[in-house]
Amino acid sequence: MLETARFAAMMTRSADLKRRIGNELADTVVQVVDVCETSLRGGGKLMFCGNGGSAADSQHLATEMLIRLRPKTERQSIAALALTLDAAALTGCGNDYGYDRVFERPLRGLGRRGDVLFGITTSGRSVNVIRALEAARDMEISTIGLLGGTGEPASSQCDLALVVPDTETARVQECHIALGHAVLELLEDRLIARPYR
Template sequence: MRDQEAARYAAMLRRSAELKLMLAARAEPVLAVVDACEAALRSGGKLIFCGNGGSAADAQHLATELVIRLRGAVPRSSWPAITLALDTSAVTAAVNDFGVDEMFSRPLQGLGRGGDVLFGITTSGRSPNVLGALKMAREMGIVSVGLLGGDGGPALPLCDLALLVPDQETARVQECHIALGHAILTLLEDRMVGA
């Protein structure tokens, strides 16, 4: 039994590493996302994140890296970023009054502005509330970035820019999403601070 668990453990880490190596060979889509984020911040815009479950945690994590700091060795000011899943009063009111599908699109309508960047994080590409936010972003002139998994699902055509992790296992996709997020924010910070 222990040998089987050790083999399973090694297989999980190998798969995660294989996916990250595959993504490492696809720099251009990541650099396009960094371009969009830089343009938003330099023009007074903000970065907005949304997702469900573990992806909501990733959304909070990445927004915090911008508002507080990513790397302690890089002195910089706080940058504007929010996550749409953080305010429980707004989330529960939106679900109660408009339904779960508008849980993110309703606050985005009030908080977002043209030129902002929305990160829609969904491992399946099928989360109705993330799809709603991506549609609202398009209507408002907000650049939409998808951190997606699998084949991208219905979210893929709603994204101006998409970073796709071609795997069906949620945990492996999430591991890649946070690695992609950290890479994007590191490159963004390098540009903005001139490191």
């Protein structure tokens, strides 16, 4: 009985958080979609970075754009990549420059002015994500945060921040993927309605 009650509490907390961010972050989500659309129509790309589960979310979201988001929706491939994909680059950078630079270093080689970087950190404190966001701003790359807790200090390096107001990693991650899917679905609708290339 105790486990069933705990399970129900987990689902309720997750649903309550999603309802809250649905009310509080709607305008910011639309602004994020605007930034992404402008970038793609200008020849830019979407990039994602994060650690652990957020690395998996980075790969998940990039793949939704590069390959397919919705199975019944046909459209062209959309330029997106996860800075977490290359094990040789990650380990090489970690070995040669330190783990704090594992996203910054490839971003400086692959990123271009007008691109968009999504920095994903459930605590808002991941140093390597913050360094990538700082580098992106130096390079005139738009910075979007998928963050948790208060969002700080990462939030200060973001042009737009989608902050899930909770500190439990699992609940924040559940909201991050919901937010990511919402942004990409709205973006995909726009790109299908008015193809960009």
